[in-house]
Amino acid sequence: MKDFADRIAYFFFYLFVQLVSLLPFRMLYWLSDVFYFLCYYVVRYRRKVVYSNLKSAFPEKSEEERKQIEKESYHWFCDIILESVKAFRMSVEDLNERVKYEDMDIMHQHINNGKSVYMDMAHTGPWEWVPNIYLEYFKDIAGAELYRHVKNKYIDEFLLKGRKRFKTLVIPKDKALFPLARLNRDGKIFAIGLLADQTPSRGNLHFWTDFLNHDTAFLQGPERLAKMTKSAVVYLDFRREKRGYYICRFIDICADASLEPDGEVTKRYANLLEQSIRRAPAIWFWTHRRWKYDHQQIIREDAAREAAKQEKTKV
Numbered sequence: 431m432k433d434f435a436d437r438i439a440y441f442f443f444y445l446f447v448q449l450v451s452l453l454p455f456r457m458l459y460w461l462s463d464v465f466y467f468l469c470y471y472v473v474r475y476r477r478k479v480v481y482s483n484l485k486s487a488f489p490e491k492s493e494e495e496r497k498q499i500e501k502e503s504y505h506w507f508c509d510i511i512l513e514s515v516k517a518f519r520m521s522v523e524d525l526n527e528r529v530k531y532e533d534m535d536i537m538h539q540h541i542n543n544g545k546s547v548y549m550d551m552a553h554t555g556p557w558e559w560v561p562n563i564y565l566e567y568f569k570d571i572a573g574a575e576l577y578r579h580v581k582n583k584y585i586d587e588f589l590l591k592g593r594k595r596f597k598t599l600v601i602p603k604d605k606a607l608f609p610l611a612r613l614n615r616d617g618k619i620f621a622i623g624l625l626a627d628q629t630p631s632r633g634n635l636h637f638w639t640d641f642l643n644h645d646t647a648f649l650q651g652p653e654r655l656a657k658m659t660k661s662a663v664v665y666l667d668f669r670r671e672k673r674g675y676y677i678c679r680f681i682d683i684c685a686d687a688s689l690e691p692d693g694e695v696t697k698r699y700a701n702l703l704e705q706s707i708r709r710a711p712a713i714w715f716w717t718h719r720r721w722k723y724d725h726q727q728i729i730r731e732d733a734a735r736e737a738a739k740q741e742k743t744k745v
Contacts, residue, residue, distance in 0.1 A: 436584055436585075440585050443588075451517075453516070455516075459674070463508075466504055469508060479717060480500055483721070484499055484500055487711075488642075488643075503712040503716050506712055506713055507715065513556055513558070517592075525559050528674055528676065529556060529676050529677075531563070532677060533679055540664075541571060541619055543662075543685070545686065546613070546619050547620075547663070548622055548624060549624065549680075550666065551624065551625050552626065554627075554667075554668045554707065555713070559676070561575060561596040561598055565597060572621075573597065574600075574613075575624075576601055607655070610659055626648070627703055628649060629719070629720055639697050641700050645725040646721065648696050649696075652696075657687045667679040667706055668713070669710065683695055683702070
């Protein structure tokens with residue numbers, strides 16, 4: 431029964447992707463405007479979450495300014511979803527026309543020095559349009575990306591096939607350690623793109639830093655992987671010039687993560703991400719509950735749990 435349901439879901443997913451990816455960009459953005467109206471005014475998708483996030487992140491802004499950011503963020507949210515779908519039929523030439531790169535010499539310098547490079551990104555630009563750089567600019571090294579499997583095996587296979595067309599090594603997110611360690615052990619230089627602005631799970635709240643007026647937990651997995659492989663780390667700073675056109679600037683974070691103090695690479699990433707968001711606050715996923723964990727509450731819960739363990743051992 432589940433397999434039948436998965437096949438039906440895949441059929442509609444496949445139909446949607448094929449139809450949307452065939453649309454010229456002008457019609458794509460007409461469709462995005464329709465989705466925006468439905469998402470913002472009809473469904474009111476996570477409106478309370480977005481309002482709360484913006485109010486706490488930008489207390490210095492007026493209610494009118496935050497409302498404008500809120501509407502623009504929903505517009506971009508719909509745009510980026512459809513742009514990601516459009517990527518399934520975009521050629522390398524199409525992608526190169528839509529995304530221009532700045533300060534790429536930083537990448538070449540690290541590679542020429544024999545360093546692999548972790549490209550830390552965020553949900554501030556067309557992350558699905560970036561893998562083409564491996565075919566266009568970094569042909570002599572291995573390209574990789576992390577991937578989170580979806581439960582529907584048919585959709586999962588379809589998405590994996592789409593990602594592999596850029597000749598990248600697609601690595602399951604929860605099994606990244608050994609493939610990357612193997613590349614490093616074999617002396618292969620690689621570049622890997624990572625979305626590092628996601629909220630850690632409850633069991634991975636190990637690093638906190640000031641971010642948009644909050645004590646915020648960040649994933650440390652990207653930093654740990656870079657330390658393990660003694661790799662360089664860069665930040666990909668996206669700027670949207672207009673609908674469907676972006677500039678991606680490479681900003682150096684470090685030449686060798688293993689030489690940096692613990693947490694320093696993640697802190698620099700968080701600082702750069704905040705700069706990107708403050709420059710263009712609508713271009714980020716405000717629909718996520720980014721601050722659902724309170725640091726002090728987590729400290730109290732962990733202390734209580736540890737005390738309970740100690741009492742149990744005494745008994």
